[in-house]
Amino acid sequence: MFVITGATGQLGRLVIDQLLQHVPASRIIAAVRSPEKAADLAAKGVQVRHADYSQPATLDTAFNGAKKILLISSNELGQRATQHKAVIDAAKRAGVELLAYTSVLHADTSALELAEEHRQTEDAIGNSGVPSAILRNGWYTENYTAAITNDIAHGAHFGCAGEGRISSAPRADYAAAAVAVLTSSAPQAGRVYELAGDEAYTLSEFAAQIALQSGKPVVYTNLPEADYKAALSQAGLPEVVAQLLANSDSAASTGALFDDSRALSKLIGRPTTPLAVTIAESLVE
Missing domain, CATH: 3.90.25.10 (UDP-galactose 4-epimerase, domain 1)
Known part of the structure; x- marks a missing residue:
């Protein structure tokens, strides 16, 4: 089972659209704060589950049976590190095989103010012991x-x-990268991609x-x-x-x-x- 958090957001919808080209809809879980906004995803056969980053109990239910989770970063600036920690903890309790996280380019050294919460999240993921891949978008x-x-x-x-x-690059390209990592037959745990x-x-x-x-x-x-x-x-x-x-x-x-590493184009082929x-x-x- 693949869980996509923030699935009704701009990036999340693109990820699900592209993931549907690789796996049956029944194996995809759209974890969303407002399930009523995901009726179109449910119509495609995607499982829609309530998941609120600020309500940890909902995350345990949403992640039931999950093998791989894509944690799409929250858009609530100033609250993201705490919200992401709740997702990381729930992923650990679920015993997932892989947690992929959408961070920011060169998060460890970036001068962007928005990078700080991403650094905190990456640290939390590393400290959790959950097998992870970091997608630095x-x-x-x-x-x-x-x-x-x-x-x-x-x-x-x-x-x-x-x-x-x-x-x-447009969101669709970053969505393709997330799908490539989630569906890859090669081990992804421990990978950090500068995209x-x-x-x-x-x-x-x-x-x-x-x-x-x-x-x-x-x-x-x-x-x-x-x-x-x-x-x-x-x-x-x-x-x-x-x-x-x-x-x-x-x-x-x-x-x-x-960034001129072209890691994104290499990943999406x-x-x-x-x-x-x-x-x-x-x-x-």
Whole structure:
């Protein structure tokens, strides 16, 4: 049995869609906080079980019979280390063969503020003795392409990454990596994967690609980190999200989102999806 936590999230749904290409739906458990949001997964034959990171008792029930678990990191910033520890403890009680965890690129050395809770989680996994694989996911291309409509409307993409190069890939590529690890016939316990896109770009190049494909003028406008955070807050983003995005862009300026190992494409057996393709898909949505 394969358990996917956070299964109704953007990454979780992609993982399940791709996992269904490898194993019967009856062997997949979608562990979700709100089962009513997973009716479409249940319709495909996937087992839907209530699992709340903040309610450990639900995790024991959700993990019953599990052999492999994918722990998709929580989106509750500031609560993640505690929530993940509950999942790790439940996985240990379940006696799973493998716990795979979606961490962040170069978590052990990263300057990203969001890396701290990932480091704490990786430490907790290591201390637990549960057989594990760490998937250190790089930046999702969608973190930038989600704002394409606004970028075109304003004629600019704002950020504070300077000329830092970003090795992103779309969520679907990272989902493919998770599925590859979960279904691999080779031992995965103890593996740490630094996952990033084959192609790296600056935000100036990102803006230029939007302009090229949209036919509209779009340039990159680099701001001081504090100003970029303020702009994000003024756009309606919660304070904690604005802080995360501004800090991530700032860290990118010194290489925090760059990696040229091509471990992701090696793991999924194909090149990662180019930036131009993801932009093109976003423009037709």
